[in-house]
Amino acid sequence: MRVLLTTHVFLPDYSSGTEILTFNTAKQLQSLGHDVEICTGFPARPGLEDSQRFDTYEYEGLQVHRFMHDAAPMGEQSNVAEAEYNNLFFARWFRGYLAQFRPNIAHFFHLGLLSASAIDACHELGIPMVMTPTDFWLICPNNQLRLPDNSPCNGPDPDAVNCMKHAVNNSQPQPISWVFNRLPHRVVSTLIGAVNRGTFAESRFSPMVRALYQRPGFLRERMNKLDRVVAPTHLMQEMLIANGLKPGKIVFSRFGIRVAARETHIPDAAGRIRIGFIGGLSEHKGAHLLISAVRLLPKTMPLELKIYGKTDLYPKYFEKLLQLADADNRIRFCGTFKNEQIGKIFANLDVLAVPSIWYENTPLVIYSAQAAGCPVIASNFGGMTEVVEHEGNGLLFEAGDVSGLARTIERLARDQDLHRQLTANAVYPKTISEYVDELQILYDKVLVERQGEK
DSSP: OEEEEEESSOTTTOOSHHHHHHHHHHHHHHHTTOEEEEEEEEEOOTTOOGGGSEEEEEETTEEEEEEEEOSSOBTTBOOHHHHTTOOHHHHHHHHHHHHHHOOSEEEESOOTTTOTHHHHHHHHTTOOEEEOOSSSTTTOTTSSOBOTTSOBOOSOOTTOHHHHHHHHHHHSOHHHHHHHTTSOHHHHHHHHHHHHTTTTTTOTTHHHHHHHHHHHHHHHHHHTTSSEEEESSHHHHHHHHHTTOOGGGEEEOOOOBOOOOOOOOOOOTTOOEEEEEESOOSGGGOHHHHHHHHHHSOTTSOEEEEEESOSSSSHHHHHHHHHHHTTOTTEEEEEOOOGGGHHHHHHTOSEEEEOOSSOOOOOHHHHHHHHTTOOEEEESOTTTTTTOOBTTTEEEEOTTOHHHHHHHHHHHHHOHHHHHHHHHTOOOOOBHHHHHHHHHHHHHHHHHHHHHHO
């Protein structure tokens, strides 16, 4: 079988959860005899010519086709806000690629930096499609369903007023966003309606307003063209249905991981509790909250915080982390490591902290921690709470509550019996082999259904 997998970014430049999941799925499918290729996006430098936007490379035996995306007009499409979710330039290339590779099935793990025009292209060519949403891109322009004040969002309201206010908050100077975000809902709705009727046609903001207004309906229609959507959490399942996905399209299947050989836990020689943060050093992952929580605890408390993540992706945020840490010798920035080293990393940790300030979608690192018998401290958000049971295999705290996180760390540091209990209750995750076996069954079912339609 020829299988096409897509993701927004890919190895070796990016190595977060979605990229690792896509890679491991591809390699497992390949080991079972399938012909697998990857199509990915890449956040390119501004100023590329259209002719420079595609390249191909090989990564560990996988053919990877890459689209260099940036927020700029390309081809005949000038509305860059629309191109975020319906990129006509990419679609034209993608149709040609599909005609050449002729996949039996396309499996989208992410369509950011590519766009849902990939769905249109597959639909036109009769190629069956499955999607595993690893974040909320299908619903939310910012992927995270997180409002500017960090409170959770349930998705676009009918006239996209909440999305518009968020976009203004992100893109405009503080005085303008302050005023705009205090306008009554009906006033903003009236302005959006006027733009869509052609009023303010000369305004430079009109294309963005139209694109943002049309995004939810466009993506709702496209996700219902998919044969199946594989929801990895009940939270994702509920959010997609609430935002227009037909319930019959949904299949529930938790992520699988390539389980590292379990290494013997090595207690700290100094008797410290070693807290690990493993993930993207970006605001929504919450490393700043973890550092602030550690700084609240007395320096006499025996603990160490090890932060693993790329420091150059968001330099301003990393600078903020350094300032928060303030050279505290309990806090170490450890850079990154190869995924195959994760067993050794967990052997030298006592607890994993996942202090995210968005819903998340069960980060793969939680599964890796559980495979290693490492307890988890996590924000009390849906998705994570489906796999971290409070006082079962981990501890939960209210998202964003620095004091609550500090108290949780202190509790675990002082109660060795609790730590032993949480360790003993670790839940072994699904392996990538089991995960791909489920996918193969799903692929076969979709192909049989498509044959029946002919």
